[in-house]
Amino acid sequence: MGTQRKFGRLLPAPENFVPPSLAAEIGAHGMNDARRDFLRKSFAAASAALASGSLLAADGDPAILQPQKHATSLGLPVAHAPYGQPSRHEASLQRRESPGLTRKRESSISFTPLQGLFGIITPNGLHFERHHAGWHDIDPAGHRLMINGLVASPKVYTIGELMRLPSVSRMHFIECGANSAMDWAGPAVPSVQYTHGMLSCCEFTGVPLSLLLEHCGIDAARAKWILAEGADGASLTRSIPIERALDDAIVAWGMNGEMLRPENGYPLRLVVPGVQGVCWVKWLRRLEVGDAPYATREESTQYLDLMPNGLQRQYSIIQECKSVITSPSGGQRLLDRGYYNITGLAWSGRGKIARVDVSIDGGRNWQQARLESPVLPKCLTRFNIDWAWDGKPYVLQSRATDETGHVQPKIGALRAMRGTRSVYHNNAIQSWQVSAAGEVANVQIS
Ligand SMILES: Nc1nc2c(c(=O)[nH]1)N[C@H]1C(S)=C(S)[C@@H](COP(=O)(O)O)O[C@H]1N2
Numbered sequence: 001m002g003t004q005r006k007f008g009r010l011l012p013a014p015e016n017f018v019p020p021s022l023a024a025e026i027g028a029h030g031m032n033d034a035r036r037d038f039l040r041k042s043f044a045a046a047s048a049a050l051a052s053g054s055l056l057a058a059d060g061d062p063a064i065l066q067p068q069k070h071a072t073s074l075g076l077p078v079a080h081a082p083y084g085q086p087s088r089h090e091a092s093l094q095r096r097e098s099p100g101l102t103r104k105r106e107s108s109i110s111f112t113p114l115q116g117l118f119g120i121i122t123p124n125g126l127h128f129e130r131h132h133a134g135w136h137d138i139d140p141a142g143h144r145l146m147i148n149g150l151v152a153s154p155k156v157y158t159i160g161e162l163m164r165l166p167s168v169s170r171m172h173f174i175e176c177g178a179n180s181a182m183d184w185a186g187p188a189v190p191s192v193q194y195t196h197g198m199l200s201c202c203e204f205t206g207v208p209l210s211l212l213l214e215h216c217g218i219d220a221a222r223a224k225w226i227l228a229e230g231a232d233g234a235s236l237t238r239s240i241p242i243e244r245a246l247d248d249a250i251v252a253w254g255m256n257g258e259m260l261r262p263e264n265g266y267p268l269r270l271v272v273p274g275v276q277g278v279c280w281v282k283w284l285r286r287l288e289v290g291d292a293p294y295a296t297r298e299e300s301t302q303y304l305d306l307m308p309n310g311l312q313r314q315y316s317i318i319q320e321c322k323s324v325i326t327s328p329s330g331g332q333r334l335l336d337r338g339y340y341n342i343t344g345l346a347w348s349g350r351g352k353i354a355r356v357d358v359s360i361d362g363g364r365n366w367q368q369a370r371l372e373s374p375v376l377p378k379c380l381t382r383f384n385i386d387w388a389w390d391g392k393p394y395v396l397q398s399r400a401t402d403e404t405g406h407v408q409p410k411i412g413a414l415r416a417m418r419g420t421r422s423v424y425h426n427n428a429i430q431s432w433q434v435s436a437a438g439e440v441a442n443v444q445i446s
């Protein structure tokens, strides 16, 4: 931790990245008077409590008094790293596996470290991974996309041909339908990386699926579903309703300004905004237009919602309105009283986030958080709210509302509706308990 500031510090758990300057930059952007006043008071309190501390006194601080090596020697040349890497001081920020979650690493998950990210974009190297049969680095020269089924002229495209077509770039979240699955029966995992880390958000570039279907002469009267098939050993296949396919789905090759990473489907993946991750078929090789869903393995035995009456709900593909506080979050520790910026992410598969409310008392009272721009449809939205910790125990929660008016439910309400044997589609409010010692833990308040 590079900071000497004595307020608002979080101690990272070994696996938990925490930004070194949580309290920096306060007072910058367009604050209203109430907020400025709030900050002034909590800063004054923190400074007073630390009157004898090193916060304001430079004397004896080697970081100020001693000439640093980097200021008195020549640095490395350009292109020393032809493809830039993060600082070695940030090595704890990693995708991680949940130990024991799956028997094979080829059909497993690595989780995005949401606790250590800023804004809404997931860096490509930290995008979560979910593979059913491992990943390959496929040579684009030998890869093809076939479109067949209810079309006037079935076509086979090379990657080069696809990339010549008019493309779009849009920012969207991708969330696995099984995100937060481990917590259905009670708090099971310690940190936001594992509770919510099957979630990423990128700018995707590709050709609108509607354009390709038009090229092939889709039989608009009969076309109801599209089967998307991957080129991996899992031949992962999912049926996509035609409305989703023709609305905003993209056959994508780009991710945050560069080609997709192999783990995420290079050279081609389907992007189905707002829809659960399994429909975003990676290494996309075929799209078949049909008049009915295909009932593939991944939709007749997996990704079903087992309801309390014993029936399975199928094709519940939209990721409903959800949010989570990413800092302070499970596994972190508040080291001092004083100011904290409670920050987190909100998203909805049905459109834009309309508002986010935050509670510090386990859901009894709520306060509206500030939404950072941009607020885009089917995209992560960053929220922030000021908090001065007085050293007492609290339970922090966030509750998102989307533009359709859907309000993120409490876990109790979700269980009442869906039972306790569900796996997928848990969009419940997350609770983080802050103890008097400042330790943050995953708890549930029904
Ligand atoms: N071909 C193929 N596509 C796939 C998968 C797969 O195993 N094979 N996994 C799916 C699942 S379940 C999810 S959640 C997302 C994960 O995408 P990511 O690995 O880029 O995060 O890809 C989906 N597309």
Ligand SMILES: [Mo]
Pocket (backbone or CB within 6 Å): 130, 175, 176, 177, 178, 277, 278
């Ligand atoms: Mo998934």
